Amino acid sequence: MTLFPELKIRDVHEADRPRERLIRQGSQSLSNQELLAILLRTGTKEESVLALSNRVLINFEKLHALKHATLEEITSIKGIGDAKAAQLLAAIELGRRLAQKEIDSRYTIRSPEDAATFLMPEMSALNQEHFVVLFLNVKNQVLHKQTIFIGSLNASIVHPREIYREAVKRSAASIICAHNHPSGNATPSPEDIEVTERLHEAGLIIGIELLDHVIIGDHQYISMKEKGYM
Incomplete structure (x- = not known):
């Protein structure tokens, strides 16, 4: 009772x-x-x-x-x-x-231009550098978008393990990385190239491909893949 x-x-x-x-x-x-x-x-x-x-x-x-x-x-x-x-x-x-x-009905990325179109409206207006990762499924549809860090890009800050841990968690088949240049000039720096190479190599080992690293400028972009840096 x-x-x-x-x-x-x-x-x-x-x-x-x-x-x-x-x-x-x-x-x-x-x-x-x-x-x-x-x-x-x-x-x-x-x-x-x-x-x-x-x-x-x-x-x-x-x-x-x-x-x-x-x-x-x-x-x-x-x-x-x-x-x-x-x-x-x-x-x-x-x-x-x-x-x-x-x-x-998720956004599908078939080219660097698709990735830039998806990201540019938000990222081209930012006053600080933002490093963003798109996690994609086997159909290249965006499963999730996440800002990894905010600040000047360098290889010591961007840890492949953090990015690919999230990719595994999201069951992503591949990823696309992107960051903006507040100056408006999308030309890649030596740090951009080094980060791209590290992430690309880590993806090959883990089995989750880095499809591209897109640099967003003032209504312009550069694809690191198209430039031959990966």
Whole structure:
């Protein structure tokens, strides 16, 4: 016997109930627990739907783990039968299809010009040097863009291990590096050439190809690959 009986949704003020808050404030305002509660709709005689949702999250440790959950795994949680499990799996599948649609519409880089077009609007206006890496999949679609560091480029700062560790984490098939010259002149410096060579050699060893190193100037760019530096 518990000293504090489980709080039911009907006991929660209407303005604080997940469904009502979603309607009033938008889905972004809800926690993972509250979003799951809306999908599950009801709890059990022993606990509220919020408590049940919390147990689901605890059981799978992280929300991301639900992506690979099976019907058997979900129904093994006390209070969840086939109907609730089906609701969760349907929502997960919709999320997966939406994510796949986003992947299918990702920017594809087929040439140095494509890379420059993708990066130049942002990078040509920067007042400091930014070293950016594009992580690509096997179709040369941009999976992720990340600024590695800000400041003057030199070989001691750009560590291949940091870049390729992120590439492995992102399951990237290849990468494109880029940095800007605030002076507007995209001509490569000796440091630019040295960094390019180091990254290219490291990529060959690891098996994640450096496709190019693009230098962005004032509405101009230079491809280190086209210049024969890799």
